[in-house]
Amino acid sequence: xxxxxxxxxxxxxxxxxxxxxxxxxxxxxxxxxxxxxxxxxxxxxxxxxxxxxxxxxxxxxxxxxxxxxxxxxxxxxxxxxxxxxxxxxxxxxxxxxxxxxxxxxxxxxxxxxxxxxxxxxxxxxxxxxxxxxxxxxxxxxxxxxxxxxxxxxxxxxxxxxxxxxxxxxxxxxxxxxxxxxxxxxxxxxxxxxxxxxxxxxxxxxxxxxxxxxxxxxxxxxxxxxxxxxxxxxxxxxxxxxx
Ligand code: 6PG
Numbered sequence: 001x002x003x004x005x006x007x008x009x010x011x012x013x014x015x016x017x018x019x020x021x022x023x024x025x026x027x028x029x030x031x032x033x034x035x036x037x038x039x040x041x042x043x044x045x046x047x048x049x050x051x052x053x054x055x056x057x058x059x060x061x062x063x064x065x066x067x068x069x070x071x072x073x074x075x076x077x078x079x080x081x082x083x084x085x086x087x088x089x090x091x092x093x094x095x096x097x098x099x100x101x102x103x104x105x106x107x108x109x110x111x112x113x114x115x116x117x118x119x120x121x122x123x124x125x126x127x128x129x130x131x132x133x134x135x136x137x138x139x140x141x142x143x144x145x146x147x148x149x150x151x152x153x154x155x156x157x158x159x160x161x162x163x164x165x166x167x168x169x170x171x172x173x174x175x176x177x178x179x180x181x182x183x184x185x186x187x188x189x190x191x192x193x194x195x196x197x198x199x200x201x202x203x204x205x206x207x208x209x210x211x212x213x214x215x216x217x218x219x220x221x222x223x224x225x226x227x228x229x230x231x232x233x234x235x236x237x238x239x240x241x242x
Pocket of ligand 1: 084149
């Protein structure tokens, strides 16, 4: 049974606060269960604001059973300003002093094809595997103004259906190589949360949610977890065309 839920907030700050509460609730449930859970983080400005909230609202011990992964990574070193891992490290992981053995970054400094293969293999070793696909407990996604999600861009939509868990993508504007989870892993997750803010995303968000216009061209449209557990956290600006 599909349980798509749309949550709209006045602005990015209140969205970040609300989502951070969701995360805190999740952390409490996980601590009670005592079983490791696997969470994949996206890059971009929206997740970054949430990391900063979590730095201030959670404690190291709340994360004891959480293993962190990345949805995608730019092919840059971890200390590069564009590194998704590097930004999460500075804004949340280091301040909370989360243990290194609980972090599974994509090594953007390595050869892209080799690292995509390594990361996919690692996921199969670290996560539960169902029907041949590693299963995350929770994946946090953003959506670009062009309808990309993870690092799957409209001009490389075939990567969504890759049989591999990870693929090498190319940013259409800059040519920057990226490593990304593919659609089968994203849609196998037990819970997927989209975090979408800003008026520039309103036209595409409307097409995707209303299934109008060129929605079939947008990778974000294909996020439909088998669990049915898909949440859209949006701000008012992003939903202004709905
Ligand atoms: C990346 C992200 C990407 C991001 C979207 C939205 O590496 O850039 O994973 O998919 O989530 O571009 O980014 P904003 O939240 O900054 O709009």
